[in-house]
Amino acid sequence: MANMGRLQTNDLEIGATEAVQQHYSRHVVATKPVSQRKLDFEHARPRWLRECMAEATGVFFYVFPGIAAITTFTLNAASPLGVTAFGGIFQIGWGFAIGISFAIITCASTSGGHFNPAITICFAVWQGFPWRKVPYYIFSQIFGAFMAGLLLMGMYWPEIQAFKTESITAGKGLVYNGGPASILCTFPNPTQTNLGYLFLTEFFVDSYIGIVIWACLDPANPFVSAQSAPFAIGLAYATMVWGFADIAISTNLARDLGTRIVAAIFFGGESFSYLNYSWIAILVNIPATLFATGYYEFLMRDSLSKIAKGHALHEHGEDGLHRHITRTGMIETGSANAIKDGQNGSDDLYKQDTV
Structure with missing residues (x-):
């Protein structure tokens, strides 16, 4: 017999409503209890896996939505409808942008959401990400692009x-460029024989995206929330696609190498x-x-705001932080505002909630 309790009109059914439960006065019908077998399985499952x-x-x-958009455009470029029916660089940019957003929303809570070997290396350099994890993160990223191709x-x-x-x-x-292999990975135009020019273009595009990513991931940045970060990062990629895709850009080692291996196999x-x-x-x-990321760390990072908002600690604790403020004599307006907003009272001005 069906559980009649699930028919209450003041309940929300299990599903996407669970994610927004806090915004509703009604409650979501409880899911079935978690079994011990499930807990044991998840406990035994290796974290690295x-x-x-x-x-x-x-x-x-x-990668998949982006190269699918490229494929659709490339295969139909010569048709009478051409770009009008099957899109162009604008569509391709959105394919990558929304794909990146969905990737972060879907997987970042499990792995941290690097999705780029360069970002993994930067986390290891600047943020203390374990170097022992770098090789298998990079391998996994390349493998994901390979499977997409x-x-x-x-x-x-x-x-x-x-x-x-x-x-x-x-x-x-x-x-x-524009041929069968180009649906998978980037190739320059026949006239682009100056490798220095191609290097500088790629360097600029990747640097632009890198700064935006680092700014979006800065917990002291008041303009980006956890909910908006995936879309802001995706739009950074799209912006560079719209501006430079016609003159050959890659933007991501894993995206290019994984699909280039597939291109070598078939072409x-x-x-x-x-x-x-x-x-x-x-x-x-x-x-x-x-x-x-070095540019951001050395010239733009405000670690005092990061500490004040509870996302980091001074290496010598609260005493070290107070000594720093006493020694410097003044706090920049931006940091002072962050500290003021983050304080719960005069006695816990620099209280750290979680790390």
């Missing part, structure tokens, strides 16, 4: 095969050797993001 799967899944969620090839296989035949018949080959080794460009697409992301 959860983190790896979250990073791989997040990169998949980010592989699935795309399977889903679009008949159309890609027809496009390959058409491209070979026209004497264009398979690896070039040949020229996917790595074409115009000697692949090293820029794969490697520039790391130094550019290190530069961007």
